[in-house]
Amino acid sequence: MTSVAHSAGTAAQRPGPDTGTVRHGKMRGQGKEKVVAVAMFLPAAILILAFLIIPIILTFVLAFTNTRLVSPEPGTFIGLTNFENLFTDSTFWASLRNTIIFTIVIVPVQSAVALGVALLVNSKVRGTTFFRTIYFLPVVTSIIVVSMLWLFMYQKNGLINVLLAKIGIQGPDWLGDPHWALFAIIVMSIWQAMGFHMIVWLSGLQTIPGELYEAASLDGATRWQQFVNVTWPGLRSTRTFILITITIAAFGLFAQVNVMTQGGPLNATTTLVYQAVYSGFRQQQTGYAAAISMVFFVLVLIVTLIQNFLTRDKEARR
């Protein structure tokens, strides 16, 4: 499943076809360079083959068998039974729903918050390095540790509810209430991963030449107009990168769920990756887990194709 997500990433970031042809043409006349190229390509090729291509092919094969993790019996071909079971399994639909909701919410919100914070720490005032460090801190903290801490904070009489009570709000049992659990995980995930995207936005912001802002202010543009006409267009490639990385990370939601809710309450927080790991390891149904992974693969493939299409379209228009 990881491999699937990665393949989606590389596919989306692969340079356009033009650069490929140019390089290929150059190489044709120079045999020595070709050997060097192959030699340099080989380590990556072997790794990708061993840890990406072969597992993906195996996933496709295993999905049609009843292979088990712990069993002296070999797995046998059972056709589409795994998929039949999967599509009649309400947990699967809950996983799919949660994965999609999580992604749809987290992609715009997390990138917007990260951009907002990046704009704040990009201003030339004292102490920005301090704030950059603070915002980046959750990213370098292990997600397991972060999840454990938030688990305590989200308790019914935990820190968050105590603070809410101070302003007269009776907070729910965040992780124990099916209506709030996914929301709680979304909030926590945004807080945790935001710092990384802040840094990416920041690097994008700093590539925008200062003269453009000078010119804009000479033309009498307000801060908002500067943002819309200078900053936003200047962040085009950063935007694509952020969109893709957040989407991939969002689809792979697992650690928080595993630590904080184990998919509950009432399947409110189960996700495709969580369900795959759960079926594959805890329930030891390798074949069934492979079927889930295949569905996940198809889902990521579709989203990647859409994203490819959208970003290419914009390039053409420009």
Add this chain to the structure above:
Amino acid sequence: MRKSALTVGVAALAAAALFGLAGCAKGSASASGGGTVTLWTHNAGNAAELGAIEAIVKDFNAQSKVKIEVQAFPQDSYNQSVTAAAASKKLPCILDSDGPNIPAWAWAGYLAPLTGMDSTLSKFLPSTVGKYDGKIYSYGYYDVALAMFTRKTTLDSLGLRIPTIDKPWTEAEFADVLAKLKASGKFEYAADFSTSSTGEWWPYAYSPFLQSFGGDLIDRDGYKTADGVLNGPAAISWAKWFRSLVTDGYIAGKSGTDQQADFINGKTGLIYAGSWAAAPLKAKLGSDVLFLPTVDLGNGPKIGGGSWQWAMSQTCSDPKTALAYLKFAAQDKYVAAVAKATQNIPATETASADVPGYGPGGDMQIFRQFSEKFAVLRPPTPGYTFISTTFTTAAQNILNGADPKQELDQAVKDIDNNQKQNNYYK
């Protein structure tokens, strides 16, 4: 060929697990080297038990040429580490396992039968010896008994009867107890059933309630189906009762993280826990704490039986040393040492004398009686792993308000499917 395919398949899954759970793949990295034999244990997070095991290993190493090397894992990822290691043929020689997993691991060919230990192990409590297909595969130093803990002063002030082994609380009486605890207004929750615990705790702690109502996890006659026992009228009553504990506000749907501390601090009036809670509670509350039998919900009180046990792997390169260690470690003094460290019921009568409270007339003796009278083994079928996770999910959903009938029917369907897909583990 299938095996290598499975290995890589497992690797693919492991990669997925690695996404956030780095601990998962850890298991496959080790192999036992030249002059050492590796031992795996689940108790990395349990200093007392780990210390006791390390002491045994130290004693063994002092008199043996081949040394034992201890590798400890956190309990949460232990089973996954073992299965991953088994798939890649990297199992350590000696490993421990939770009792109900022994049949599955024996069936899958992970474990080798223990030979020449029959007479030693005949003195062990039956629930501490792991058997499958007529052969002994494992033994444990202790068993655990589930019980209710409360304060004498609490029960007295509310005018409640103190239950005994022969006359435990009935369902109606227990409802009255909870109602009065709640009405007293002294507690945040009347009781704490440790609902925030995960994993094997759920089937271990809550399937005995189901059995007390007259249901079970699977029909033990042939282990072919769960139909009628896990979704019959008795099971539905269990589900409704279990859910009502939450809707009536008696227990939390997701309890606090430290059950014992909450009880000691007076946040909860009664707790449902294993005998491991007895000694710490006694130390804090003295003679005020009561160790009570669990509630009789119709068919007498029931508690889970079988705890962590030690076994030898099939792929062990030095079975002689492994077996020598297991024999060495089965001495009464070690049984006593581990039982003392874990504050559980010692597996042998002789060892009991050396464990505080478990000797003749000791106040922990009652747990041994609970074990003898109420213990029900979790179904000894290789399908138990699946049954356990399925039951956990169903019970969690029921506690959170899912429809009991629908939820249990689904669990039965899943379990039956799994038993059938595996040709009933023949």
